[in-house]
Amino acid sequence: MPSLEFVTVDVFTRTRFKGNPLAIVTIPSDLDVPTPTLRAIAREFNLSETVFLHESSDATADVPSWTIRIFMTEAELPFAGHPTIGTACHVMSTLALGKTRAVLHCDAGSIEIEYANGVARASIPHNVHVHTESPFTGTEVETMQPRLKGAELLNIATVSPVKGMNFIYIQLPDFESLAIVECSGFKPAPILDSAWNVGFCGSVFYVLGERSTTPESAVKQSLRMRMIEGILEDSATGSAACGLAAFLAMKRGDRNVEFEMTQGVEMGRQSDIGVAVTLDRSAKAVAKIVLSGSAVTVMDGRVQYD
Known part of the structure; x- marks a missing residue:
């Protein structure tokens, strides 16, 4: 055999x-x-x-x-x-x-x-795309996560770090809100942009931590996140981390930013993920993503x- x-x-x-x-x-x-x-x-x-x-x-x-x-x-x-x-x-x-x-x-x-x-x-490898044709709504988040009904949702975005990998990113205000996220069984089902409607989709809930800037304008940002897909939770999701880092860098126009991400804490499997993002001269597109661990x-x- x-x-x-x-x-x-x-x-x-x-x-x-x-x-x-x-x-x-x-x-x-x-x-x-x-x-x-x-x-x-x-x-x-x-x-x-x-x-x-x-x-x-x-x-x-x-x-x-x-x-x-x-x-x-x-x-x-x-x-x-x-x-x-x-x-x-x-x-x-x-x-x-x-x-x-x-x-x-x-x-x-x-x-x-x-x-x-x-x-x-x-x-x-990256081909970062932020979906805009049918934005995911707070009502859809609450349907997917009933325990978040009435919670403050600071930002919602659907992003593909590469074609075929898609994540809904939901920013929460604090760790207490992050803790009540659960594997509800409701799989995320965003309406993706027509040319990108393919592949896996997960939901990522995150809370921003400390942010600092060096004299050379390099930014360091910490955050904590959870990735849920239906009845499953992942203790470390590098592709989701890369997509989130790219989205946040473009959103703020940070040309060089290093993210220190923590995932899996609520599962008892803490994961420490590093992502460094470099934007192009326009500060609107990603030039390089480096994942480390x-x-x-x-x-x-x-x-x-x-």
Whole structure:
């Protein structure tokens, strides 16, 4: 019976059983595993995402590269943040020891990796789009989250960090409001702009924290967030973090801003996510997004399949 090696890692943390779990399954270079089998393996792990890491022939190159595919339990994703950071930490700490740079190829594009002191920094493919044709309303938020009825909603925006990944961002005034958000079972169903009406949609609730500015006009902003999709909550969502960071940077016109984001606190799985956003000269469009974080190995073994 064929089998594949796997590891699980906890991402956006240095502490086991915190952060967001990720399964990484290695596919040998001489093996072609059908997509339906990959989907079945992802469902078996039953984690928010599973990465299939294709073995590389250039792991000893100055800048090694790997191809990855990312699956949720029910769908394949073009890109996702915590699988990118988790896979980057895994390959750099085990397959490319001593290297500081690498490239991961996913459906959304090529991701340049820098790695130092246990932290992976990934230059994220992006095509940020703010949806405007049918704005999501406060009434729709209350339908999705009945316990927020009457709560102050400071801002609501629907944003795609890349095509196929969509998030409704709802700003709340304080941690008490954030704490009453729940997995209500109501999946977000925004009316997306016509050319972007495809892919996954989640809801993100956030509270802004401290903001500071350096003499060089670089901004640092902390925030805490939760990502809910129906009956599921994610303890760390890198793609949602990137979309939120890009939206907030464009909203305020911050040319250079570093976000320190905390997620998963209410689940007992605190995740620490870094996102650095650079806007172009107009300060209205994103030039670069860098996602950063750590990961720690938890399990390893083999998964058998027919």
